[in-house]
Amino acid sequence: MSFDFTPDRQQFPVCENLFYLNHAAVAPLPRVSADAMQWYADDAMSWGSFHYPDWMAACEGVRTELSRMIGCGVGEVAMVKNTSEGIATIQMGLDWRPGDVVVAFKEEFPANYYCWKLLEERKACTVRWLSIYDPLEKIDEACREARLLAISWVNYLSGFRVDLQAIGEVCKRHGVFYFVDAIQGLGVFPLDVKACGIHALAADGHKWLLGPEGWGVLYVDQAVQDQIFPVEFGWTTVKNWADYASREMTLRTDAGRYEPGTLNVSGSFGLRASMKLLNEVGMERVSGRVLGLTDRLESGLRALGCELMVERAPGTGSGILSFRREGVDSSKLHAALKARRVMSAPRQGWVRFSPHFYLELTEMDAAVEAVRDSLNSI
Ligand SMILES: Cc1ncc(COP(=O)(O)O)c(C=O)c1O
Known part of the structure; x- marks a missing residue:
């Protein structure tokens, strides 16, 4: 079970500052x-x-x-x-x-x-x-x-x-x-x-x-x-x-x-x-966690009425998840998330999340909450 494994968070000081869901753009450096x-x-x-x-x-x-x-x-x-x-x-x-x-x-x-x-x-x-x-x-x-x-x-x-x-x-x-x-x-x-x-x-x-x-x-x-x-x-x-x-x-x-x-x-x-x-860490553990994190994001975002760009399936899912909500300007949503210290990427009318293995499920829940608050504020 990938979530039985505890990543060494000391390696990722970025977690003290941000919810970093932007590895598909530029990753933070580990301490080593x-x-x-x-x-x-x-x-x-x-x-x-x-x-x-x-x-x-x-x-x-x-x-x-x-x-x-x-x-x-x-x-x-x-x-x-x-x-x-x-x-x-x-x-x-x-x-x-x-x-x-x-x-x-x-x-x-x-x-x-x-x-x-x-x-x-x-x-x-x-x-x-x-x-x-x-x-x-x-x-x-x-x-x-x-x-x-x-x-x-x-x-x-x-x-x-x-x-x-x-x-x-x-x-x-x-x-x-x-x-x-x-x-x-x-x-x-x-x-x-x-x-x-x-x-x-x-x-x-x-x-x-x-x-x-x-x-x-x-x-x-x-x-x-x-x-x-x-x-x-x-x-x-x-x-x-x-x-x-x-x-x-x-x-x-x-x-x-x-x-x-x-x-x-x-x-x-x-x-x-x-x-x-x-x-x-090993790629099996890394991929297991990344897919678990993106699955968690997916269910949270769907519950907020967001649309995902593609249907995700076990063989085709990845660390990238792009979403939007009808009637909402995605670049404004991205900016509102950034103001809440959630790093995403605005891409072609979508907001892209891309969490890496060292993040926790609770942080995905926090990111979804930030999406909800942002949607209510813009
Ligand atoms: C699929 C893909 N290929 C290539 C690149 C970037 O290429 P480079 O390493 O030359 O900047 C990106 C950057 O987002 C990418 O997503």
Whole structure:
């Protein structure tokens, strides 16, 4: 039972100030991560690069934590500055050929939409635009001719979570390159990228992974790395990168080939600590709690006469829940909630709640009460 487990609330001082239901936008840093970044800042201030091996260990640690989280090899993890850079690495790194077809989805966040739209506009490929709510048979049909399918694990607005395993089986059957934007699911749900047949996956660290902004991860299956040429060809892209005199341009044999140069060490200190914290809690427990929290919100909001953007079901629910009430301006509702220290996000006429595992059911009840009071006051 997920609610038998007591999260270490010392790690989340944000709870002293706010009801923080906004992890789908930007997460607060856990104490360990803020401390790790502080340690790095003090170290760099007092010692320069004297402890450089410790810095590199922080960067390598992010790879290790991701491999624990999604079941990939450490050599299959590249560090990227955000999800968009991860997506662009795949989009620009593949050698598009006449007749190539991409399967993409119209409800996507712009990051996983524009890149494929651009290829379509440049006539580099044809895009079959589907809906994330389409039945699997329709995806299967579109994949018959396709080279690549790109989808988000969890939709940023409705919170609809797709069945990565089932889509992976479709991609495998048709020999389709399978790309996943994982930013709204990674850090909440368990995932085995090998079992799902995912070829590449990208996510930034600042949402459900609880990391600092602007430092993320890109997983690329070893088996497809030679199909994706590094678009940012830099000094650490090559095999002999530590030998500055070498002019040998043979690529590295791991996903480090997608990193053109110096990594974000400060970000790595924070992200490693956050991912380690989550891995230690375990994704089964995290997802159980997150779903329990959003279920509680759902029943409370429905009792207030609010409408949810999509019906939630056990297999498709997530940490995101968007709602509104007829006749109420959602941006005003968001502002009224903020005044009551409840952090949400106003999105396209909806108010979006996104609680993480360390919150309590009683706090969901308090948030619902704040919604009720806000509705009465605006
Ligand atoms: C599904 C999805 N993809 C990507 C992003 C953001 O991408 P980036 O990490 O490039 O800022 C978001 C942000 O809300 C998102 O919800």
